[in-house]
Amino acid sequence: MLIKEWILGVGVAFLIFLAMLHVNVVPLLFLAGLGVVLWMMMDRRSAASMGNRETPARHSVSFDEIGGQEHAKKELMEALDFLRYRDRIKNLGIRPLKGILLTGPPGTGKTLMAKAAATYTDSVFLSTSGSEFVEMYVGVGAQRVRDLFRRARQTAKKENKDSAIIFIDEIDVLGGRRGNLSHQEYDQTLNQLLTEMDGMSTTQSPLVLVVAATNRPDILDPALLRPGRFDRQIKVDLPDKEGRLHILKIQTKGKPLAKSVDLEHIARETYGFSGAQLESLVNEAAIIALRQEKEEVTQQMFRDAVDKVLMGEKTGRKPTDDDLERVAVHELGHAIVSELMRPGTVSHITIAPRGNALGFVRQIPETDRYLYTLDHLKQQINVALAGSLAEELHYGNRSTGAQNDFMQASGLARTMVKCGLSRIGIVDEENLPDAVLDTEVRHILSEQDRVTRELLTPYKDEVAAFADLVVQEESIDGRQFRDWLDSVGHNAPTGLKNPVSGVVAMESDVSASF
Numbered sequence: 001m002l003i004k005e006w007i008l009g010v011g012v013a014f015l016i017f018l019a020m021l022h023v024n025v026v027p028l029l030f031l032a033g034l035g036v037v038l039w040m041m042m043d044r045r046s047a048a049s050m051g052n053r054e055t056p057a058r059h060s061v062s063f064d065e066i067g068g069q070e071h072a073k074k075e076l077m078e079a080l081d082f083l084r085y086r087d088r089i090k091n092l093g094i095r096p097l098k099g100i101l102l103t104g105p106p107g108t109g110k111t112l113m114a115k116a117a118a119t120y121t122d123s124v125f126l127s128t129s130g131s132e133f134v135e136m137y138v139g140v141g142a143q144r145v146r147d148l149f150r151r152a153r154q155t156a157k158k159e160n161k162d163s164a165i166i167f168i169d170e171i172d173v174l175g176g177r178r179g180n181l182s183h184q185e186y187d188q189t190l191n192q193l194l195t196e197m198d199g200m201s202t203t204q205s206p207l208v209l210v211v212a213a214t215n216r217p218d219i220l221d222p223a224l225l226r227p228g229r230f231d232r233q234i235k236v237d238l239p240d241k242e243g244r245l246h247i248l249k250i251q252t253k254g255k256p257l258a259k260s261v262d263l264e265h266i267a268r269e270t271y272g273f274s275g276a277q278l279e280s281l282v283n284e285a286a287i288i289a290l291r292q293e294k295e296e297v298t299q300q301m302f303r304d305a306v307d308k309v310l311m312g313e314k315t316g317r318k319p320t321d322d323d324l325e326r327v328a329v330h331e332l333g334h335a336i337v338s339e340l341m342r343p344g345t346v347s348h349i350t351i352a353p354r355g356n357a358l359g360f361v362r363q364i365p366e367t368d369r370y371l372y373t374l375d376h377l378k379q380q381i382n383v384a385l386a387g388s389l390a391e392e393l394h395y396g397n398r399s400t401g402a403q404n405d406f407m408q409a410s411g412l413a414r415t416m417v418k419c420g421l422s423r424i425g426i427v428d429e430e431n432l433p434d435a436v437l438d439t440e441v442r443h444i445l446s447e448q449d450r451v452t453r454e455l456l457t458p459y460k461d462e463v464a465a466f467a468d469l470v471v472q473e474e475s476i477d478g479r480q481f482r483d484w485l486d487s488v489g490h491n492a493p494t495g496l497k498n499p500v501s502g503v504v505a506m507e508s509d510v511s512a513s514f
Contacts, residue, residue: 061112061115061116061119062116062119062120063077063113063116063119063120065112065116065250066109066112066113066116066275067239067243067246067247067248067249067250067275068109068239068240068242068243068244068246068247068275068278069108069109069113069236069239069243069275070243072102072113072234072235072236072237073113073116075232075234076100076102076113076117076232076234077120079097079100079231079232079234080117080120080121082094082096082097083096083097083121083123083163083207083209084120084121086162086207095228096207096209097209097231097232098197098198098209098210098228098229098230098231099197099209099210099211099212099229099230099231099232100117100209100210100211100212100230100231100232100233100234101171101212101213101214101217101220101225101230101232101233101234102114102211102212102213102214102234102236103213103214103215103217103233103234103235103236104215104235104236104237104238105215105237105238105274106215106274106276107274107275107276107277108236108237108238108239108274108275108276109236109275109276110169110213110236111127111167111169111213112275113236114127114165114167114211114213115167117165117211118165121163121165121209122161122163123156123161123163123164123165123209124152124155124156124159124161124163124164124165124206125164125165125167126148126151126152126155126164126165126166126167127166127167127169128148128166128167128168128169129168129169129170129173130168130169130170130171130172130173130174130175131170131173131174132144133145133173133174133189141174141188141189141192142188142189142191142192144189145189145192145193145196146192146196148166149166149196149208152164152166152206152208153206153208156206156208157206161206162205162206162207163206163207163208163209164206164207164208164209165208165209165210165211166208166209166210166211167211167212167213168210168211168212168213169212169213170213170214170215171212171213171214171220172214172215172216172217172219172220174189174190174193175190175193175212175214175220175221175224176190176219176220176221177219177220177221177222178190178221178223190221190224193224194223194224194229196208197210197228197229198228198229210230212230213236217233238272238273238274239273239274239275239278240368241267241268241271241367241368242267244267244270244273244278245263245264245267247275247278247279248263248266248267248278248282249263251278251279251282252282252297255282255286255297256295256296256297257296257297258296258297258298258299260298260299261297261298261299261302262299265299266281266299266302266306268364268365269303269306269347269362269364270306271364271365271368273309277309280309281302281305281306281309282305284305284308284309285297285301285302285304285305288301288304288305289301303347303348303477306362307350307354307360307362308354310362311354311355311357311360312354312355313354313355314352314353314354315353315354315355317353317358319353319358321471323358324351324471325467325468325471326391326395326399326401327351327358327359327401328351328359328467328468328470328471329390329391329394329395329463329464329467330359330387330388330390330391330399330401330402331349331350331351331359331360331361331387331470332349332390332463332466332467332470333386333387333388333389333390333391333456333463334361334383334384334386334387334390335349335361335481336386336390336455336456336459336463336485337382337383337386337452337455337456338361338363338383338386339481339482339485340455341379341382341383343482344364344478344482345363345364345365345478346361346362346363346364346478346481346482347362347363347364347477347478348361348362348475348476348477348478348481349361349470349475349476349478349481350474350475350476351470351471351474351475352474352475358401364478374416374421377412377415377416377421378416378444378448378451380408380412381409381412381413381444381445381448382448382451382452382455384405384406384408384409384412385405385406385409385445385448385449385452386452386455386456387401387402387405388402388405388406389449389452389453389456390456390463393453393456393457393460393463394460394463394464394467409445409448410441410445413440413441413444413445414437414441416444417432417437417440417441417444418432422440422444423440423443424436424440459488462488466484
């Protein structure tokens with residue numbers, strides 16, 4: 001403020017001096033007034049911008065409120081003990097950590113874990129995003145980095161705390177690899193961050209710990225990842241079944257659930273869901289209860305909520321009766337093959353249009369899988385091809401609704417080839433000729449098409465009658481489908497016991513994917 005007043009005083013004195021010399025100062029007054037207005041506007045914008053970015057966030061979140069990430073929480077808490085027990089660490093001659101990088105898919109709880117870290121260490125918590133440091137003006141990003149660390153230290157001293165945590169979300173925007181001449185401003189901002197984290201001006205009191213999150217750790221600059229800057233990289237992955245159950249228990253706490261609600265069954269159905277999706281699932285189930293004017297949230301509401309989170313809201317499209325019957329036959333083809341391969345996989349079948357899909361079959365995996373065998377990949381291809389083959393067996397032709405089925409089957413076949421699980425054995429993916437790859441993919445799809453046809457042929461006559469029931473009911477649960485399948489009485493082929501999981505859907509048009 002003193003500098004501004006000094007410049008203003010000198011400027012006024014200079015104008016008075018020119019006026020005394022009979023110099024026309026009107027143009028100068030106009031330019032000076034315009035400069036002052038622009039200066040004030042930029043100053044207000046900068047103050048408001050930095051005020052919004054650097055306002056310490058409330059961090060009332062604890063690690064007990066974060067479910068499904070027990071390993072990541074334990075690893076993070078061990079790293080944070082360097083802040084909690086600094087005297088003991090100092091006696092052992094251990095260097096304090098400068099940064100912790102949280103990596104993983106979106107919605108897994110990286111931001112929550114950063115807030116819980118501030119609570120756990122009783123530190124000042126400031127939150128920002130990598131995109132907020134990117135500006136078209138040279139030097140602005142680097143200045144914001146300096147101001148952010150300065151504000152963290154000042155706030156810690158003001159609140160009598162000896163540590164502060166700065167959380168930078170989407171740090172890949174700020175910390176990408178340097179060397180691109182068209183992004184020199186990004187490089188200057190990153191250079192300033194590197195200096196602040198481990199530079200000549202870095203101070204130990206108060207200690208500033210940087211916690212960053214990204215979905216793309218592979219594109220970060222190596223200088224940012226070296227020890228002394230981001231000393232720990234913690235993987236925050238999608239939760240497993242037990243983790244999903246823990247998250248569901250946390251999210252449903254205090255909500256009026258019906259006695260019939262089985263959270264463990266819901267955890268099985270939600271394979272691949274992130275923590276954010278599970279939170280949305282519980283919220284959508286409560287919204288359905290509100291729409292239906294019910295006092296409790298039932299299992300059926302949770303099932304509909306899973307469909308909505310996976311496929312989207314029901315659309316207003318009204319297919320013709322012929323289209324509905326074809327969709328039902330298509331989905332029954334998927335369901336029959338899935339159930340033959342592993343009894344109990346089909347959760348429910350529906351022909352209610354959601355998103356781009358006219359209908360879909362949802363399947364439940366027995367356990368979470370991380371490795372896939374050759375037999376499992378073949379059986380997934382069988383399930384993907386079953387819908388269009390059921391149409392062909394019943395109508396004598398196929399439709400465009402199986403486009404995504406074919407894309408999925410082709411992708412699985414390519415995976416088999418590239419992983420050395422095909423006839424041609426182990427291959428070098430980079431040097432594999434496209435002609436060889438396409439020939440082998442066609443062979444795999446042709447062979448599995450034959451196998452799938454043999455599985456569905458015994459059910460050719462019975463599918464039509466049950467498809468009519470599916471059209472009338474719109475949605476059939478897995479138990480009702482299995483009762484029908486048992487009543488048909490065909491013997492299931494042996495050797496088909498590997499789990500198949502996911503959602504298989506029939507699309508509404510040839511350009512859509514599912």
